[in-house]
Amino acid sequence: MYYVYIIVDKDNIPFYVGKGTGDRYQMTLYRGNKHKINKIKRIKKETNTMPDVIILYNNLSNDVACEKEIELIGNIGLVSLTNYHCGGEGGDTLTNHPDYNSIVKRMSETRSGKNNPNYGRCGVNSPNYGRKNSILQNKHLSEGKFKYILYLKSPIGVEYVVDKYYIFKELCKEHNLSTDVLRRVCAGSKKHYKGWTGSRELKDKNEC
Numbered sequence: 001m002y003y004v005y006i007i008v009d010k011d012n013i014p015f016y017v018g019k020g021t022g023d024r025y026q027m028t029l030y031r032g033n034k035h036k037i038n039k040i041k042r043i044k045k046e047t048n049t050m051p052d053v054i055i056l057y058n059n060l061s062n063d064v065a066c067e068k069e070i071e072l073i074g075n076i077g078l079v080s081l082t083n084y085h086c087g088g089e090g091g092d093t094l095t096n097h098p099d100y101n102s103i104v105k106r107m108s109e110t111r112s113g114k115n116n117p118n119y120g121r122c123g124v125n126s127p128n129y130g131r132k133n134s135i136l137q138n139k140h141l142s143e144g145k146f147k148y149i150l151y152l153k154s155p156i157g158v159e160y161v162v163d164k165y166y167i168f169k170e171l172c173k174e175h176n177l178s179t180d181v182l183r184r185v186c187a188g189s190k191k192h193y194k195g196w197t198g199s200r201e202l203k204d205k206n207e208c
Contacts, residue, residue, distance in 0.1 A: 002065035004057040004072065007040070010047050015039055016082050017072045019065040025053050036082040148200040150186050155195030163203065 005025045006014040016036050018028055029040055029050055043051045057068050070087035078086060114120075150168060152160040154175070162168045172179045177194060184190045186198040 001058070002060045002062050003055050004060065004065055004068045005053055005055045006072070007036070008052050008054060009039075009043055010051070012052075014076055014081070015051075017069055017076065017087065018083075019069045019087075025055060028053060033082065033084050035084065039082050147203055148186070149203055150183075150198060150200050152182070152186070152196060152198040 002019055002021050003025065004017070004019045005028070007016040007018075007028065008014050016028075016032075016039075018024070018032075020028070028036075031037070040051060043049075056072070057065070060068065066088040073081060073083060073087045148163075150160075150162045152162065152171070154160075160171060162171065168182075169179055171177075172182060175194075175196075177196065181190065181193045182196060182198065185193050185196060186200040188199070191197070
């Protein structure tokens with residue numbers, strides 16, 4: 001059986017609506033979209049306590065729980081919540097948000113140019129100066145070469161250029177991405193994946 005719950009702030013104003021089964025209502029404070037998690041962190045920092053999770057509807061079928069979730073989100077208004085999605089099936093992911101393009105654009109702008117904390121920091125001033133790549137310490141340089149150079153862009157506008165498979169694999173692992181799906185994005189058979197976009201360029205034969 002399913003239930004529908006809300007998470008409320010210190011003023012008992014709901015900022016997230018969800019549905020679940022089992023102990024999901026407990027785990028929701030520790031996992032989920034970044035918008036929600038950041039809000040929870042701010043509340044904990046301000047109040048020294050975790051926000052309350054309130055179950056509003058219980059013992060529901062999945063279909064009814066989806067309907068109640070959609071209804072609650074509609075009544076409160078998505079703009080007032082940290083939900084990415086309007087509820088129901090499909091998952092609360094950024095790519096399901098009706099304003100996906102504008103959100104990704106705003107996220108990119110907040111991290112681009114002078115807004116990027118590492119803007120203008122190069123050489124000895126770079127936070128990565130002198131750091132060795134742990135991937136190269138554990139993998140042979142000749143392992144996992146592939147035919148393409150991949151150009152990837154994260155949901156917040158961070159760009160990556162990848163020319164070796166093991167680096168690509170580690171990047172996907174770090175960001176919880178499927179290597180197969182992201183490669184399809186780069187190949188052009190899929191527009192985006194979890195907010196990531198990409199393209200590819202065939203390597204020079206001497207590089208392969």
